[in-house]
Amino acid sequence: MLDIQGLEVQRGTDAQAHRVSLPHLHLEPGEVRAITGESGCGKSTLLEAIGLLLAPSDLGEYRLGRERQDIRALLAADDQPTLAAVRSRQLGFVLQNGGLLPFLKVRDNIALPRHLLGMPMRSAMVDKAVRALRLDNLLDKLPQALSIGERQRVACVRAIAHEPQLLLADEPTAALDPHSARRLFQLLLELVGELRLSALVVSHDWALVDEFSLARLGAVSVAGETRFAALD
Template sequence: MLDIKNLLVRRGEGALAHHVRLPHLHIGAGKILAITGESGSGKSTLLEAIGLLLAPVELERFRLGPAGAQEDIAQLLSGDDQPALAAVRSRHLGFILQSGGLLPFLSVRDNISLPRRLLGMSANSAHVDHAVEVLRLQGLLDRQPQALSIGERQRVACVRAIAHEPLLLLADEPTAALDPHSARRLFELLLSLVSSMGLSALVVSHDWALLKDFGLPRLGAISRQGETLFEPMD
């Protein structure tokens, strides 16, 4: 589903530049991979590059999609084809941000349905209904984001991220604002949705205990002078 080779991203310039390097990454459909590392190691930077929000300075291969129908993202990046890259982001990627990122002037229901509406998809979705039920959001659907707790907003953001049934889910510390019980329920939901919908997912997380409990494979940060290398970890 996701195949990347020799991705290099640079933050800053000159002596202050820091490089984030990903030699290789392959994730199949229905699989979830955790990205771990110390604070400031470049986990979010890597996620932004994979999410097409940050252009790499080097890239050998970047393909997304099912076998036989993969899109050559590296070619789009090389040609700086911004309309095509925007189309990939809106249709094939789902984002869960640390801040939630909900639109304050829309209800919870409308925040969740917005990605589907923008893509001309049907408003009805069994996946969305299941996610709303598991995360106990039924009683919050008509509220505005400002009337929700931080944890409630994050749960809504998770449902919104999968509402349009993307190919790849990118989550940046999705459980950071949740209590342990809600964090576990959220991870259970993500694993269930990734499996049932055949998504691929990358989840940045500092919750080592939770990752260990769920047995998630990890892409870990190896930091050295001026560079962070992300490699598979046992």
């Protein structure tokens, strides 16, 4: 589902330069891996690069999906239309701030990815996620009427609504109480398994990561560089 070799991203220049590197990553369909490390070490930067929101400074290989699409070639050719299509169809994002559109009701925020891709509006998988996260009574509300935790739950459903091949979640439980965080983690893992997606989840909650026995990409930082390596 996902193969990456030799990915590097550099932030800043000269004495302020900091490099984030990922020597190797392989994810099978249905596999979830947590990205862990201290605050500011580059976890979100790594996720942005994998999510094609940030161009890498170096990249050996990047293949995505069941058809093993050559993302490295698209980046090398600066093929922005095709890269945008990959982001919209193959990737699902959960941002730290939720990223909901304030002028759309909850049901329309959730349905937006399917609408933009011309997919049927009804989805049993989406209905299940809405019920599991207790969003039924919020569907006709605007985001500003929701709590931070409710917005994050909506954002998680929206991220998987179009059934992407790779889910990228940046601290999806940061704004949730422990019970809701556990419920959300459990739902995401169930959906990833059922849909045979792959998922990378940035999390500061190591206890939650350990509770669900997630394999980890851990940060190892030295002066000027953070390297992410498998800890399992």
